[in-house]
Amino acid sequence: MPRCAQDRRRHRVRHRRHQVRCRHPAGPVLQGLPAPVRSPTVKTSATVRALSREFKAQADPEYRKSVQRFFKEPVKLYGVRTPVFREIVRCHWQKVRDLPKHEILGLCEELLALGNGEERGAAFEWALRMRRQLAPADFYRLERWLKRHVSNWAACDSLCCGVLGFFLLDHPGFLSRLRAWARARNRWLRRAAAVAHIVSIRRGRALPQACAVAGILLEDPDDMVQKGYGWMLKEMANSRPREVFDFVMKRRARMPRTALRYAIEKMPRSWKRRAMAKPREA
Structure with missing residues (x-):
């Protein structure tokens, strides 16, 4: 311009x-x-x-x-x-x-x-x-907002990286509820199942729960969901690069390329080459 x-x-x-x-x-x-x-x-x-x-x-x-x-x-x-x-x-x-x-x-x-x-x-x-x-009972209000008022990726990420993400940071007992979202028909619930972990991940928390959700979403055909859980894995890789790399290498044959590229974006170049190579070439 x-x-x-x-x-x-x-x-x-x-x-x-x-x-x-x-x-x-x-x-x-x-x-x-x-x-x-x-x-x-x-x-x-x-x-x-x-x-x-x-x-x-x-x-x-x-x-x-x-x-x-x-x-x-x-x-x-x-x-x-x-x-x-x-x-x-x-x-x-x-x-x-x-x-x-x-x-x-x-x-x-x-x-x-x-x-x-x-x-x-x-x-x-x-x-x-x-x-x-916010109290534990407010989770159901936030979940209702997600189901009724989120209809695009920007709204999903605004809620999940905002009040919903911080609610889960303050009340981690509700993280297990996100596994049900990962299996929902609603694409934004599935994306939220991953993105809602990011606030906690950036503070070194909820890593096992995030890996469990990534496993559920691994072969999801929706590109908005793939980008969502790939972004979540990328955030994990900032503090646990080896763990995320090993996660990706074990599953890369089934993992959509969109999610894979997001997950390895900040990894060393040699790791990226290995992750993106065909399985027999790694």
Whole structure:
């Protein structure tokens, strides 16, 4: 991209961030943008309506179109650039952070019911910010969110590397539940079975459970699932490279190449050659 185009793009992002203020209402709605995706039966609070209005006011149609190329399926979003999105979420969090836990989670449920990417991201972020208040019973709420409100890889990874991943770090007894997800028909549950381990893996935990899930998903035909468990193995390899290499070498004849490439991405070049070679050549 030419430098002048890059400068204009940076200026637009800075300008939009400057417009976001906690004490000021959202600006005028951009013309030609779709209405928020919501069911006619969904009732929203003033807090959620204000957040949605600000997302829509800060929407960038050009950005919305560009994001679609990263997904195979259509995604519903306004097109708020990431720095602006984070600032809006932070500002509105300041207004609700002192509410009781059940009220904040209720607001998250309202946001998820709207069906747009930005509101879903805000719900996951707010839930993450109150992770210390979550109790074991909240696992079933997070599982329900995964089943009902995750329909693409970005939403899956946002939930799994956010509030769900940290919940499992704080309550490791629920890690065993992920094996059932690995056998589910829902592709996003299967991807989540792997990706939800990553927060714990980065802290040196849940390695046996992660290997068990990788074994279940080993021959999964879905490329989104293959990338998910391959990414999980790559994270394991950061601290246990030999263990992951041995895991891969024993199973590489049955392991899809997509998952294999992800798993060995950061390994030494000689190890990569051995892993990618045909079995008789290793």
